[in-house]
Amino acid sequence: MDSKEERRILVAVDGGDESLYALSWCLKNVVSDNYSDTLILLYAKAPRAVYPALDGTGYLFSSDVIATAERYSNDLAESIVEKCRRVFKDSQNVKVEVKVENGDPRDVICEMSEKLKPDVLVVGSHGYGFVKRALLGSVSNHCAQNAKCPVLIVKKPKH
Template sequence: MAGPGALGSEVFPTIEVQLKVIAEDVIQKAKVDNAVVEVVEGEARNVLCDAVDKHQASILVVGSHGYGVIKRAVLGSVTDYCAHHVHCTVMIVKKPKMKH
């Protein structure tokens, strides 16, 4: 049986290509000229905080899953972590409510 991360080394390049295609589509739709696409492997909160420092970002935009207080307390929150650790403005975008 393979150890942790063994499958990741085989799958990551495929996922990286797919993520870059999606990101380029978003950039094109947003009509942004100077966007940089990076796909980085790691724990999301650390990757985001490092990216803010690396690129000297003035704002970090992150999504919120809308988990309840208990679930967020147990699982932790990438958004909450970033809001307290990055050295820039953090904009939290909530998931839109579903219409019935």
């Protein structure tokens, strides 16, 4: 019996159409029956805000407000992971791991690519023009420049 070469494919997801398209494209074009592939879905959850005891207006933030914000953040992460699971529900030839980390997506993705040492990092591209990219920063461009593994940037067609 031949043992298949193992590959680890890290896919950054954010629940947007571009990252779901990148995940779908990866399943069709990167994942292969010739390998024992593990798909690692990575979602970077916005860091929890640190609230001072009093906000600028002198109002106190209650623990209920903070707990509600945390619950919302966790529910959002679960929702995004569930959207991704629907994309690969028919793919039985791939193992799937899910990682949810806190922080700026640019930093989280690069740090996890260094920690997990995947064979490739797959990220979607929003395709913003120069001005938006300059103002918002491009996650895919940052990863292409800083990740410690090969990076595959998947751009969703405009049609």
